[in-house]
Amino acid sequence: MATRKPRQSRSKVTVDTIIEAGFIAVASNGTSGTTTRHIADIAGVSVGSLYEYFKNKEEIYDAMARTFVKEVLDMVKELTPIIIEQELEPLFEMIFYTFRDLLTRDDDRYLICLRYATELKYEKYIGQIEMALMEVLMKYMIRHPRYLKVNNLSVTAYISINSSIFNVARHLILPNPQISFDEMVKGLSTMIISYIEAELAKAGN
Structure with missing residues (x-):
């Protein structure tokens, strides 16, 4: 049976509720211990209703991974105008602490699910995060052209x-x-900045 696309607002709410329930279920039971029944019960829908939108729990896990990545991308987009005006040290610290806050909100839900990143297939979408951060870094370097001269950019x-x-x-x-x-955070920021400055020095700046 083909699953339905959540075109109407009510259907989208149901899908979002099921995805949210998936995070709660995995945080409580792990991926192998979670069933569609667990997710449906938490979402407050019947298993039959759940199957109207998702064929199995693996499809829910995939939707969870996409939801997590979208949250990270939204975070990066929101921070970009602030990031490009910062010096390197506060820049990295801001990213680290904001990312921590995202992972640990809602009772560490995302953080707990990251422990099951392989089972949840997060690696399929990590490239999107890397690309978004690369774009921010390039915008930063355009704003601070000194860093465009970094060796092996x-x-x-x-x-x-x-x-x-x-x-x-x-x-x-x-x-x-x-x-x-x-x-x-302090040590990692110092290490990355030292590496960047060393590459600048190699370029003769």
């Missing part, structure tokens, strides 16, 4: 992005990290 951008966001997520997921989040 694309490599520097890739390392800066991937060593930041994913380290923040990993630190938050760890049950007993050896350092505090504030210490991690």
